[in-house]
Amino acid sequence: MSITVTPHLNFQGQARAALAFYHAVFGGQLALVTYADMGNVQDPVDAEHIIWGQVAAADGFRIMACDLASGTPWQPGENACFVSLRGKDAKELARRWESLAVGAAVLRDLSPAPWTPLYGMLKDRFGITWVVDVEPAPRGA
Template sequence: MTVNVTPHLNFRGNAREALEFYRSVFGGALTIASYADLGKTDPAIAEHVIFGQVVADNGFRIMAYDVYPELPWDQGQDPFFVSARGTDPAELQGYWDKLAEGAEIKQPIGPSQWSPLYGQLTDRFGITWVLDIAVEYPSA
């Protein structure tokens, strides 16, 4: 059996915009189903995302939806980070450059004690990303 873990991001009305942005950064195929696709006709939520994902050949995968309007939702402050770890510094830098547009830079990308390239930012959708070059460490 194989298990894949995919971050599933929750939004309040801007999941489509976020997913389109992540596809522009990482490439891949975008799939979106709206509340209208499931028969919800309330114009306030009809075009909101009930299921969305971006899946790229390079291994990138993320899911998102717009939280049901009747449910409480609070994004909180750094409840999690999304880690994008790679092996190609130029490719990782390209992702960083795109994610950084309109972002709050928490740690500028550059060499760190644990990686030849590491950076952290909170993108314009409030999602905190950690990008770094994978380094092999001995098992505990």
């Protein structure tokens, strides 16, 4: 099984612009999903903000980003970045999750999500937030 680790940047309303910039710099495919697209609008100001976005280039460059939901504290340098652990083998990812979860604060249990059969989030014992998921099929493919 192949596993990738991808920087996942957090913003407050700037994810679309940041991803467009990275897309212009690195090329590849740009994917943007809004809170409205996912039916996850708690505050109307978030509707067109990015809940998940990615730039993926053929040369291997990949970066993900989102806009944190309104009201979520955001301090660059504190929660400006997550580590995304993604793969195709749910059993292998679950095994890695169990290891990462030792001494961690689970922020979202590893379970199905609208875009993937398995998704979870935890803050490990070193204070690093990990987002773990099964790589979803490309949209529109």
